Amino acid sequence: MTSVSTEPRDTDGPTPATPPTGGSAAQRERRRRILDATIALAAEGGFDAVQMRAVAEHAEVALGTLYRYFPSKIHLLVSALAREFTKDVERSAVRATPGDTAHERIMYVLNRRTRALQKQPKLTEALVRAFMFADQSVTGEIHEVGTSLTTVIARAMHGTPTLGEVTEEEAAIIRIISDVWLSALISWVTGRMDAEDVEKSIDVAVRLLLR
Amino acid sequence: MTSVSTEPRDTDGPTPATPPTGGSAAQRERRRRILDATIALAAEGGFDAVQMRAVAEHAEVALGTLYRYFPSKIHLLVSALAREFTKDVERSAVRATPGDTAHERIMYVLNRRTRALQKQPKLTEALVRAFMFADQSVTGEIHEVGTSLTTVIARAMHGTPTLGEVTEEEAAIIRIISDVWLSALISWVTGRMDAEDVEKSIDVAVRLLLR
């Protein structure tokens, strides 16, 4: 966790942060192996266990290559989070969310995601802490995560897998719900809330916002 | 209050995390110098500039002593944040908050604090990132910060420096506002929101929650 506070410029060649798409098949394959290794190590030992040398070894790439694909440990972990969230979004596009009211549907998607995260506490700790620690240089990846989250909530709010118009007020409400969810997740990761508290705090927020 | 929660506590001497009060005068003085040095370095160069060796040198204590007082860089920074917030709370207890409605009063205190933080972007970056990165071992200090924040908001909500009863619903609303504020602060620190966005997002949240 050093440097890069104000000057993100470097001798960048071809891959500023190696986007998921593009590159040769071998490169996409390497990228996949790296992210898989990241998830595996994080799931087993959390943030501290995701050591760059270990990731490189596990993914069978050289350390330098790892850094060419992901310029820092934080980029790496946030990218892993972005990949997981993107998968969820694709899944949520398939069919309508169950629930009769917006409240029920939002709680359904958020609780489902929350419980999935809680099943892998170490992984969640790693991803959430990386997300929270990210600085300016990770804007792109962070934005990707934020977009996924708001998309899923917006779909749940409307109850349809396709997204119609979202009013200004709805967008504001969705942003607040995201904030509360993230905040609750942090509290859970750091042991200041238990699983029940998380669900309850989101439920209260949704109720207050959707009345 | 400062008790250590889960870990296998070892040969702990006298100062598990050196609470603000207690200890000899020389010790309180050292603690003050350390936190002052932390704030000074953070204000100048942000999170990365708060290097333990530099803090120790600036505070004129040995590195080992610094670690005796604060067991990690994160503890150090979150403690600094807690000290600043506590000062604010004491100030806010002196007189009533200006504003005719709860909305106005809450916006007044939060905007004042937000603007104070924005005047020292580097310092804010350091404190906010430390707060977000904190793990389980920093629960005590984090809780202190959270309490300060909710106290100030609760006072503003009621418009009186003394705290009367706070209903369950009010407490929930205050928690959500805190979440939104923190989240906005992160976005600002990482360059994803500008100063105006921060104020606006809080304003929207308060409006939606207090209707």
Add this chain to the structure above:
DNA sequence: TCTAGACTTGTAACACGTTCTACATCAGGG
């Protein structure tokens, strides 16, 4: 096929958080 340049690899080196060691200082009780 040959070659230039990009991409990978393996490894060493560096920075900073953290821990450890050996010694000095100080305060209090006999």
Add this chain to the structure above:
DNA sequence: CCCTGATGTAGAACGTGTTACAAGTCTAGA
């Protein structure tokens, strides 16, 4: 007044993120 244990000091040492570098390998185009 001295002993003793806690506290402080100075500095080395260690681990891990990050960077640097020399050499091997793959690919596209002449």
